[in-house]
Amino acid sequence: MAKRLTQQDIARMAGVSQATVSLVLNNRTDSGVRIAEETRARVLEVIRRTGYVANPIARRLHDQRNRILGVFTYEAVFPSTRADFYQPFLEGIEEQAEEAGCDLLLFTSAKATSGKRRIFSDDSRIRLADGCVLLGRSIDRDDLAQLVKEAIPFVSVGRRDDAGGPVPHVGADYAAAVRDLVDRAVALGHRELAYAGAGTGAESSADRLRGFKQAVAAHGVKGTHVQSAGLGQLLGAGVTCVLAEELSDGAALVLAARERGLSVPGDLSVLTLGAATRPAPDDVRLTGFRIPRREMGRRAVQALTEVLEHGTTPQELLACEFVEGTTLGHSTAQR
Template identity: 30%
Template sequence: MARKRTIDDIARLAGVSKTTVSRVLNNKPDVDPNTRERILRIVKEEGFVPSATAAGLAGGRSHLLGVLVPSFTWPMIPDIVCGIAETIGNTAYELVLYSLNDKTRENGEGDIIDHILSTNLVAGILAVLPGQSSKFVIRLHQHGFPVVLIDDQDDPPLVPWIGADNQCGAYDAVKHLLALGHRRIAHIQGPMKYVCSRERYEGYCQALREHGIPVEPTLVIEGAFDTASGRDAAQTLLSLPEDQRPTAIFAGSDLMAYGVLAFAEEQGIDIPGELALVGFDAIGSSALVRPALTTVKQPFQEMGQRGIEVLLSIIEQSDQQRFNVRSGYARDFMRLSRANVDEPANAPPLRIRLATSLVVRASCGMRQRSPFSSIKSVSR
């Protein structure tokens, strides 16, 4: 089997130094055009594929970007990674994926951070939904390492951050139900220790307040962002006395909405005929359940795209001003972003909240004919 060509081979065949080959491969200036053409021709003829790691070492900077993700089974991760990969494909960088799976959490997330710092393999880290692990990611930032967060659980004060406009999304969902004539609208919250759950609850409250409708504690139940907690919440809500039951439910995640669908099917409750339902996230399977779920779409793919764009801006800036994430990259990036940016004058770290959109499907139904539904008694 033929030996794989190295950068030393290309330099020897072209009659130039390894540094000159490296400059050509990295599109650096100050290389004679004829020399550049000769090197590129030899690279093509020899089928040479440069190593991203070697290129980084030769140029003094890695051309690998680290992406830290939770379990790959989370339904939104594929869309976020798709946006990341699409953006990376237009650059000279490649990806290294780090996963915070159950084994990693058992052994300690800090071990990954120590590994990243000690190996100096990647030029920066995009941390996707790190949640409780964000404290370890902040350590990277404190060491002067380029870091960007895509998060909906915490809002670290020092690190560039990208997320969805949860409050506006929830507000739009509840406004839609109000426009359909619903007045008894229940809310199944996510865990209230998370920022996104509190923001979605505030959007729910805001929409009700604008219509002069008080928030009834009996219609608000905290769930766990999973199907089981959605089912339990639906059982509690639909076991209320008939005149106190909701005619509509706004679930803080699609998975919790699936729990409502499951319980309604068990009890013979028609959705949307007797109960309207709206979720949050717009994961792919929500278009496939029956009835198809009305839901708030989070721009997961755009989050990945924007996250990488911000990270690259920080890295490029660090070439001129060593890891100074408090300078002009935010201004430069704002020209590329359609997002609303909250950037306090005394706290420059970038905050980007991407707009959500309401995807209307069958589960919220048509306009209400009466203020109360005819939901039958529910057995526990």
């Protein structure tokens, strides 16, 4: 196998020392460093001809920065099942990385012990990159704590609770988005609302439920929380508007209602809160909000840049955009 070129090789070809090549390569012109124009040109010519690039490993060993940003996901990055949901995040990440002149390193080598990747395995390669973007619905608590503790530059896509310290993240403001939906529902006369979904576990779930509770409390209306959306149970309780955490649950609810001869949103309003862990039928245009996924990806990379440059701990929540669907209408409940 053709051995990789080193600075020493370039130096020999150009008839200079390794140090000179390094100086030329890094365009060092500060005090005390002088390279004759003629020499510089000669070295650059050899570099151009050979297509030499510095070994990122050696570079990183010496200082920090190799213009490589890591992307860690607990599951495979390119699976068709989740593609629809994760793709926009990755598009945003890729876009912004391109803009920043950085390459992306996908940590596919992470040992998939018992089906799930772990950030810290026997020889974690996380430090190969300058910094790292974390992607996933929920992220292992211990992994997160260790990242913070070891001061590894990273940014999570999605808000995360503290883990032995504040966790840098770029998330979506689910609480505000859900409050907004409740506001709209109440404005349309709804007084008996229900939140259907876990509402716990991942931060994204908790945030949604919190927004729901805040809003119903503020309006002084009735808001119940059920794990799964049983249509009969909901109707029996007099609920007129259901907020389904999971997209597919919302869609299923609409179909079930229509099956029973009920009208949506005539008899029941159904809102979705954008979580998509399962594929959903796309023939139901649910009212809800759009998660700014692409934008989150972009901002996460920008935030990572800030972490790298200033050692800050950025935390940011992006607003979700209301989506006018066909499943929210006036309440028809007699009071």
